[in-house]
Amino acid sequence: MTAVTDTPRPAAPRPAGGIGQSVRDSLVVAKRNLIRMTRIPEMILFGLIQPVMFVVLFTYVFGGSMQIGDTTDPDVYKNFLMAGIFAQTVTFATAGAGAGIADDMHKGLIDRFRSLPMARGAVLTGRTVADLVQTAITLLVLAVVALLVGWRPGSAEPTNFGKIMGGFALLLLLGYAFTWIGALIGLSVRTPEAATSGGLIWLFPVTFLSNAFVDSSKMTPWLRHVADWNPFSATVQACRKLFGDPGLSPSDAWPMQHPVWASLIYSVLILVVFRTLAVRKYRNASA
Amino acid sequence: MPGAIHAEGLVKTFGDVKALDGVDLDVPEGTVLGLLGPNGAGKTTAVRCLTTLLTPDSGKAVVAGIDVLKNPNEVRRSIGLSGQFAAVDEYLTGRENLQMVGQLYQMKAKQAKARAAELLERFNLADAADRPSKTYSGGMRRRLDLAAALVVSPPVMFMDEPTTGLDPRNRQQLWEVIQELVAGGTTLLLTTQYLEEADHLAHDICVVDHGRVIARGTSDQLKAQTGGERVEVVVHEREHIGAAREVLAGLGKGETTVEQHTRKLTVPVTGGAKLLAEVIRDLDARGIEIDDIGLRRPTLDDVFISLTGHLAEQADEESDETVEAAK
Numbered sequence: 001m002t003a004v005t006d007t008p009r010p011a012a013p014r015p016a017g018g019i020g021q022s023v024r025d026s027l028v029v030a031k032r033n034l035i036r037m038t039r040i041p042e043m044i045l046f047g048l049i050q051p052v053m054f055v056v057l058f059t060y061v062f063g064g065s066m067q068i069g070d071t072t073d074p075d076v077y078k079n080f081l082m083a084g085i086f087a088q089t090v091t092f093a094t095a096g097a098g099a100g101i102a103d104d105m106h107k108g109l110i111d112r113f114r115s116l117p118m119a120r121g122a123v124l125t126g127r128t129v130a131d132l133v134q135t136a137i138t139l140l141v142l143a144v145v146a147l148l149v150g151w152r153p154g155s156a157e158p159t160n161f162g163k164i165m166g167g168f169a170l171l172l173l174l175g176y177a178f179t180w181i182g183a184l185i186g187l188s189v190r191t192p193e194a195a196t197s198g199g200l201i202w203l204f205p206v207t208f209l210s211n212a213f214v215d216s217s218k219m220t221p222w223l224r225h226v227a228d229w230n231p232f233s234a235t236v237q238a239c240r241k242l243f244g245d246p247g248l249s250p251s252d253a254w255p256m257q258h259p260v261w262a263s264l265i266y267s268v269l270i271l272v273v274f275r276t277l278a279v280r281k282y283r284n285a286s287a
Numbered sequence: 288m289p290g291a292i293h294a295e296g297l298v299k300t301f302g303d304v305k306a307l308d309g310v311d312l313d314v315p316e317g318t319v320l321g322l323l324g325p326n327g328a329g330k331t332t333a334v335r336c337l338t339t340l341l342t343p344d345s346g347k348a349v350v351a352g353i354d355v356l357k358n359p360n361e362v363r364r365s366i367g368l369s370g371q372f373a374a375v376d377e378y379l380t381g382r383e384n385l386q387m388v389g390q391l392y393q394m395k396a397k398q399a400k401a402r403a404a405e406l407l408e409r410f411n412l413a414d415a416a417d418r419p420s421k422t423y424s425g426g427m428r429r430r431l432d433l434a435a436a437l438v439v440s441p442p443v444m445f446m447d448e449p450t451t452g453l454d455p456r457n458r459q460q461l462w463e464v465i466q467e468l469v470a471g472g473t474t475l476l477l478t479t480q481y482l483e484e485a486d487h488l489a490h491d492i493c494v495v496d497h498g499r500v501i502a503r504g505t506s507d508q509l510k511a512q513t514g515g516e517r518v519e520v521v522v523h524e525r526e527h528i529g530a531a532r533e534v535l536a537g538l539g540k541g542e543t544t545v546e547q548h549t550r551k552l553t554v555p556v557t558g559g560a561k562l563l564a565e566v567i568r569d570l571d572a573r574g575i576e577i578d579d580i581g582l583r584r585p586t587l588d589d590v591f592i593s594l595t596g597h598l599a600e601q602a603d604e605e606s607d608e609t610v611e612a613a614k
Contacts, residue, residue, distance in 0.1 A: 021393070028390045032376060032383070039378040039419060108374035112435070115338050117363040118391045284342075 022119040029113075029126020030133075033100065037134060044134060047096065051089040051142050058085065058213065059149050068215050068247040079155045080247035082146045083167070083239035084212030087232060089142055090175030091207060093135045094182035095199030100127055101186030102195035110285055121279045128179040135175045139168065159244030167242035170263050174235045177267040180274035187281045211249050212236050228253035231266035238263040290315040291443050291474035292337060297346035299332050299498075306332040307343065308498035314476055314491075316442075319469055321489030322478040325591070329498040330478035331371065334447045337476070338368045351443045351474075364392070367436035369446045375431050377421040381412050384420060388435045399438075406434040410464075426457030433464065444468065446477045450484060462487060482506075482590060494594060501594050513585040513593040517555045518566055523576035525550055531577075534569045538562060550578075 037044060058081050063074035101124070104110050113123045143151075153159050186195045209226050210216065216227040227233050228251045237259035240248055248256075255262035292314040299307040307329050314320040322330045335341040337348055339359040348355040351365040375384045382403050389399025407416045410430045415423060420431055429449070436444060449465070450458040465488055469475055479485050485492045486506040494502040494509065502509060518539065522531050528545060531552055535543045539554030546552075556562050563582045570577060585593075 025391060028387055032379060032387050035383060036376065036378040107377070108370050109376060111335075111340055111370055112368070112374040112388070113391070114340050115363060115366065115368040116388065116391045117360050117393060122391075 022122060022125070025119040025122035026125040026129060029123055030129040031126075033127050033130030034133060037130065043096070044137070047092075047134065047138055048141055050092070051085060051138065052145050054088070055082070055085050055142065055145055055149060062213075066214065067218070075150065075155075076246050078150050079152060079245045080215075080240070081213065082151045083236050083243060083245055084207075084210075085146070086139060086142060086168075086171050086239065087174065087236045088203075088207045088212060089138060090135050090171050091178045091203055091232065092200070093131050093138075093175050094178045094185075094203060095196050096134070097128055097131045097179040097182035098186035098189075098195035098199035099192045100131075101183055102189055103192040105187065105285060106190075106192060110282075114282075114285070120283060121275070124180075124183045124275075124278055124282055128176060128183060131179045131182075132172060132176050135179075136172060139171060143168075154244035156246035156248075157241075157244040159242065163242040163244075166260075167239040170235055170238050170242070170260070170267070173267045173271075174232075174263065177271040177274070180271055180278055184274055184278040184281060187278060187285050206230065206232055210236060211247075215247060216249055217251060224251070225253075228256050231255075231262075231270065234259050234262035234266055291317075291352075292320070292348075292350050292476055294333075294337065294348040295346055297333065297336055297348065298344045299329075299336060299341060300344055305498045307336065307346075309346070310495070310498070310500055312476075312493065312500070314474055316474050317469070317472050318490040319465075319475045319477060319488055321485030321492045322476065322495060323480070323482060323485045323492050323590075324478075324495035325480060328495045330495055331447055332498075333495070334368075334445050334476065334478060338366060338445050339363055364439070365441055365443055367439070367441040367444045369433045369436040369444070369449055371448045371451060375420050375428060375435060378419055380417050381407055381420055381423070381431050381434075382416045384431060385435060385438060389438045392439045394439070402438055406437065410434045426453055426460065429453060429457065429461065430464075433461070437468075440473075442472075442474060444473050444475045446475065448478055448480065451480065458484075482509075482585065494590060496591070496594070502590075509590060510585050513590045515555060515557060515585065516559060517553050517583050518563060519579075519581055519583050520552045520566070520570070520577055521579040522550050522552070523578050527575045528552065530573055531570060531575050534566065534573065534575070538566055538569070553583075556582075 059078050063077045064072070066072065066077045068076050068080045101110075104123075110123065153164055182195075182199050185198050189195045189198055209223065210230045210233040211227055212232065216224055216233065219227060228249065233249070234255040237249055237256055239245070241259055251257075255266075290313045292312060294310060294312040297307045297310040298305070310329070310333055312320065312333070322333060324330050332341065336343045337350055337355060339355060339362055342356065350362050353361045353365065355362050376387075379387065385403035385406055386396075386399045389402050390396060394402065407413045410433070412427060412431060412434070415427060420428060423431065433446075433449070446465070450461055453461065462484075465475065465477070469488075477485075477488060490505070491503065492506055492509055493500045502512065504512070518535065520531055520535065522528055525547075528547070528550060532543050532545060535552055535554040539556050541555040543552055543554040559582060563580070567580060
């Protein structure tokens, strides 16, 4: 091995701090996570299989016996279902973010990052942005599958391309907000395995105690109340509205009456709260 | 003038465990301090406090002239950290890893790329540069980790048990790299469980146990304090223990200890190999048959026994886990 030392380089050829540095550092970390994803293609594959399986199972197994409003027409259920599946899929990205960050902790990478002169939130922002890219890809594939099995936006109310894209934007925002919950879980548990199950388990009640898969107006009153105010329901209702899908909840609850606003407010609130908590946790993290 | 690394009264508690209990350190610029101690002694906690990863409960620390508690981000620009685990992304190639670290040290992309290529060459990783580091051997990963710590040629380096788990050849290689670094003027704080390693690399050694510095000095000073070399003899017949003891008492520099069941006698000596030859001649002259004889140098255990009266025992690993749990 030849000499290792050389003239020390300027440690900071760029000015320190500021939004510019945060963005740059986040992009460097996001790039790293995206490279990782391409090297573990099976992760993306499994991430796709699960929602596609749900679409097929719910459509063909439950489709014939579900009552939406006054009808049990399987085609109505199919169109009703998709917004729910999309929303559930984006929230499941939570587990991936949590497991990835827990793994970085476990392997000492978080220590490495924390010893570098980089922007504070960049490691987590980079990770969540990479997850957002993965979620977008998953959502795209899922939408194609949904169209293939017979989803037709505008089947109940007229819609247009802009509204449909608006629906997907709300879905991505919800997914992004939820990955910050995953980030906090990932920083709080001891192993990547715990982060995976800890990131998933609570999502089942959250996504099922909602209007995603059944007509929530047919639930017992207290459950209906929970479903009406569930942040997750707001995004589902907003998507149904924007996609022109059937089965809008007739509830008087504010989030059901103003689903687009409710979805935006809930997602931004989750994002701000959990980002703050996660970044604080990161600063004191130790493997 | 305070050194490149200077700490006073560092205290860090995890629950009931005092991981650091008032640690003072001073490492003059361009020198190497070896922090020697068993698992759970507080070595890693000390490194974590000095590298901004942990905030001590009390005490102060200055690294490269910058207050660690007041300006952690400034400190991060001037240090390199190479940890116990090879902290590289195993799905990224060696080159991608180094470029990423360079960019996060705020280098421009082009500069980070050039520096990565340079380091890969110097650490004999050029051939493997574009393979995911998952495929690297343990020694290669450790070299990559060290290269990542050297991306900006930091004036102050911290290495937490750099050679733990490496085979002798890789350890030797890493030692050479470290020696070159230090020859180039880098100040280094290194933790180790091996006296031999501290002996080989460090100018000064601090022995830590239960969060305290229990001894400091050069390697020779510590060894002298420990009692230096000793001769160990295992006699063939139990009846010969008495006679052998007489021989050793005559030549040794202290009390002879006897383990009856293993027929082993130990005596501190000075004079090394020459004295060993004398012992063998005398034993032979008296017709004492021996199974084994040797000159033993102090080990970490010896330093520990002599300094603390206890072994660097397994119990410390448990307290290490308690520390982990407390976090």
